[in-house]
Amino acid sequence: MVLKVVDSSYAIRADFIPKDSVTVKEAIKEIQKFDKEKAYSLIALEPKKEYIDLVKQNIKGEKLSKTDIKLLALAKQLNAILLTDDTDMQSVALRLGIKVKGYRITIEKPKKKRYRCPNCGRFYNKPYCPICGLRLNQ
Numbered sequence: 001m002v003l004k005v006v007d008s009s010y011a012i013r014a015d016f017i018p019k020d021s022v023t024v025k026e027a028i029k030e031i032q033k034f035d036k037e038k039a040y041s042l043i044a045l046e047p048k049k050e051y052i053d054l055v056k057q058n059i060k061g062e063k064l065s066k067t068d069i070k071l072l073a074l075a076k077q078l079n080a081i082l083l084t085d086d087t088d089m090q091s092v093a094l095r096l097g098i099k100v101k102g103y104r105i106t107i108e109k110p111k112k113k114r115y116r117c118p119n120c121g122r123f124y125n126k127p128y129c130p131i132c133g134l135r136l137n138q
């Protein structure tokens, strides 16, 4: 039996929740607004802090909410498949060695870290803006 950790956008879009799916309580609250039956079919678990810290260490520019981080931590802790269409979540999951499956979209590699120049607002793969001549930290 392989557990699945399902995020709210996947749960809301999917026709049904796969067997052996779990999530976090914040995601259940979100799913409830759209589909009470789906929300009640899910079990909420709480990831351990060490896994939350591990996820945070592996964010390289991806935009994640607190709930996203908890879902990733839970998937890592349970060695589960993460079900989400959020490519930022998928990217961090791949970096952590978590298997991912999207409903509409599934990426195969983590996203490359991108740096934004605070002066001109452009994004680069390297921490340097050739237009402004600045070193970029973020």
Ligand SMILES: [Zn+2]
Residues within 6 Å of the ligand: 117, 118, 119, 120, 121, 122, 129, 130, 131, 132, 133, 134
């Ligand atoms: Zn610039």
